[in-house]
Amino acid sequence: MARPRIRVIPLGGVGEVGKNCTLIEYRGDIVLIDLGTKFPEEEMRGIDLIVPDISYVRERLDKFRGILLTHGHEDHIGGIPYLLPQLKSKAPIPIYGSALSIAFVEAKLDEMGLSDLAEFHVVEPRTCYKVGTNLEAEFIPITHSIPGSFVIGLRTSLGWLVHTGDFKFDPTPPLGPPTDEERLREIGDEGVLALLSDTVRVERPGYTASEVVVGETLFRIIGEAKGRVILTTFASNITRIDQAIQAAYKHGRKVAITGRSMEQSTNVATDLHYLNPPDGLIQPLDVAMKLPPDKVLIVTTGSQGEATAALARIASGEHPVIRLSRGDTVILSATPVPGNEETVAQTIDQLFRRGANVYYSAIEPTIHVSGHASRDELIFMLRLIRPRFCIPIHGEYRHLALYQQLAFERGYNEAQVIIPELGGVISIGRDSIRREGTVKSGAVLVDIIGNRNVILREEDKVAASGVIIATLIVNRETGKLLAAPDVSAQQLDGQVSEKTLKRAAEELKTFFEKRQKGNFSYGYLVSRTKSVLARSIYHEAKIRPMILPIIAEL
Ligand SMILES: [Zn+2]
Numbered sequence: 001m002a003r004p005r006i007r008v009i010p011l012g013g014v015g016e017v018g019k020n021c022t023l024i025e026y027r028g029d030i031v032l033i034d035l036g037t038k039f040p041e042e043e044m045r046g047i048d049l050i051v052p053d054i055s056y057v058r059e060r061l062d063k064f065r066g067i068l069l070t071h072g073h074e075d076h077i078g079g080i081p082y083l084l085p086q087l088k089s090k091a092p093i094p095i096y097g098s099a100l101s102i103a104f105v106e107a108k109l110d111e112m113g114l115s116d117l118a119e120f121h122v123v124e125p126r127t128c129y130k131v132g133t134n135l136e137a138e139f140i141p142i143t144h145s146i147p148g149s150f151v152i153g154l155r156t157s158l159g160w161l162v163h164t165g166d167f168k169f170d171p172t173p174p175l176g177p178p179t180d181e182e183r184l185r186e187i188g189d190e191g192v193l194a195l196l197s198d199t200v201r202v203e204r205p206g207y208t209a210s211e212v213v214v215g216e217t218l219f220r221i222i223g224e225a226k227g228r229v230i231l232t233t234f235a236s237n238i239t240r241i242d243q244a245i246q247a248a249y250k251h252g253r254k255v256a257i258t259g260r261s262m263e264q265s266t267n268v269a270t271d272l273h274y275l276n277p278p279d280g281l282i283q284p285l286d287v288a289m290k291l292p293p294d295k296v297l298i299v300t301t302g303s304q305g306e307a308t309a310a311l312a313r314i315a316s317g318e319h320p321v322i323r324l325s326r327g328d329t330v331i332l333s334a335t336p337v338p339g340n341e342e343t344v345a346q347t348i349d350q351l352f353r354r355g356a357n358v359y360y361s362a363i364e365p366t367i368h369v370s371g372h373a374s375r376d377e378l379i380f381m382l383r384l385i386r387p388r389f390c391i392p393i394h395g396e397y398r399h400l401a402l403y404q405q406l407a408f409e410r411g412y413n414e415a416q417v418i419i420p421e422l423g424g425v426i427s428i429g430r431d432s433i434r435r436e437g438t439v440k441s442g443a444v445l446v447d448i449i450g451n452r453n454v455i456l457r458e459e460d461k462v463a464a465s466g467v468i469i470a471t472l473i474v475n476r477e478t479g480k481l482l483a484a485p486d487v488s489a490q491q492l493d494g495q496v497s498e499k500t501l502k503r504a505a506e507e508l509k510t511f512f513e514k515r516q517k518g519n520f521s522y523g524y525l526v527s528r529t530k531s532v533l534a535r536s537i538y539h540e541a542k543i544r545p546m547i548l549p550i551i552a553e554l
Pocket residue numbers: 071073144166371
């Protein structure tokens with residue numbers, strides 16, 4: 001019988017930033033490390049999110065032992081509520097992770113009424129968890145930009161397989177435990193077969209700054225602000241939210257938290273005592289809006305310019321409660337995810353236009369620091385773990401290639417470092433690592449229509465199952481429509497009549513005409529086009545085809 005080998009199959013997060021998901025298969029046991037989402041590229045704005053294709057797991061459910069979570073960021077856990085139902089498992093799927101990661105996942109599943117599909121395991125450091133017959137998992141505390149982050153070690157009879165998750169070596173983490181360097185070194189001593197390492201910041205020399213630096217910057221900006229302060233960041237960025245709350249408290253401001261995902265994550269983090277706001281500090285939004293402007297900090301969503309999130313609504317004057325006044329301060333404490341730069345830039349322009357003082361990373365570099373290891377930290381991890389083989393992950397292709405060079409510089413050779421590909425099987429034995437074919441992989445498109453109508457569309461089947469294409473010609477400067485929208489159907493085989501399409505186009509035209517003020521952002525046009533057409537077409541034809549808005553700028 002052939003000697004057993006470990007199969008590592010990246011189903012997301014290699015050659016791309018987002019939807020991180022790595023499949024590990026060993027002697028009849030399969031686990032997934034993380035199951036994240038990705039923001040669609042600008043030109044794919046007809047859809048809301050992208051999740052990995054996990055058909056490989058669905059077809060081998062009898063071997064599937066569960067999902068191990070490195071940490072609670074969306075690009076690592078966001079796919080779970082969409083993909084668990086797809087697995088159609090009779091038994092709940094075991095999910096292992098830190099208290100914070102598990103609480104985030106639980107809240108998401110609860111909200112969608114899917115809690116029954118998972119069985120949660122909150123893990124403790126320095127403890128071994130049996131996942132299947134031949135795999136044991138250990139979770140080693142590491143610093144990142146969210147507490148409760150882990151390096152995951154899988155113990156096999158061939159040696160350890162170590163997955164770094166997202167990390168940086170932060171000597172002064174403001175929230176959560178420090179890195180357990182001692183344990184990482186011990187595992188290195190015990191013998192590591194392969195290391196899967198975060199690479200996304202390999203281009204940067206030296207060390208990444210501590211999260212503490214951001215706290216100081218926030219403290220200064222909030223202290224100097226005259227009017228209201230509105231801060232946006234990722235909803236899962238608990239460290240940042242804590243820093244903002246503390247700065248507000250010290251400067252005598254009350255805090256209002258708004259935006260569905262922001263409220264959800266701060267509730268979760270408060271329950272777990274990561275956030276400990278003094279009594280009376282947090283106020284409902286409507287109460288906060290009645291306080292003097294210089295006594296208020298609003299923490300909200302939309303740091304990526306998402307058209308449906310609070311910041312974009314505030315910027316376009318469409319937020320039901322929050323109105324910007326001249327002299328108010330807006331802080332974007334996040335850098336745009338690749339693909340979102342233009343949308344974020346447009347939102348910033350609109351905020352300036354409304355007279356706000358806007359702070360973002362280009363003008364205030366320490367308003368956000370990366371949560372990822374720079375070059376010297378990647379080398380330090382390599383020296384702690386001392387693996388026989390290296391697999392760079394969590395990065396665009398150039399990051400993976402640069403990590404390979406870094407490994408070569410540290411004495412590794414061609415036979416020891418493999419640049420992974422989506423769906424490409426990497427087979428690891430005691431003395432060799434090699435490619436071994438591919439499995440089905442790719443992107444599943446999550447289309448959220450109207451009020452939580454979630455439809456998953458497999459990328460390769462979208463065109464065949466029919467799409468509605470809406471073309472809008474707009475003025476590049478103002479975003480105003482220059483012609484009536486055109487709506488057409490492709491491959492829908494008469495399911496939608498010409499009359500329905502005409503009526504939908506009319507409704508779209510009327511909708512934008514009613515919003516006379518213009519200055520539409522790209523994201524706004526796309527998301528409203530989608531929702532208006534989805535409603536109209538469903539009403540007439542009772543189908544929910546994919547809607548692809550195409551915005552042509554003149
Ligand atoms: Zn992360």
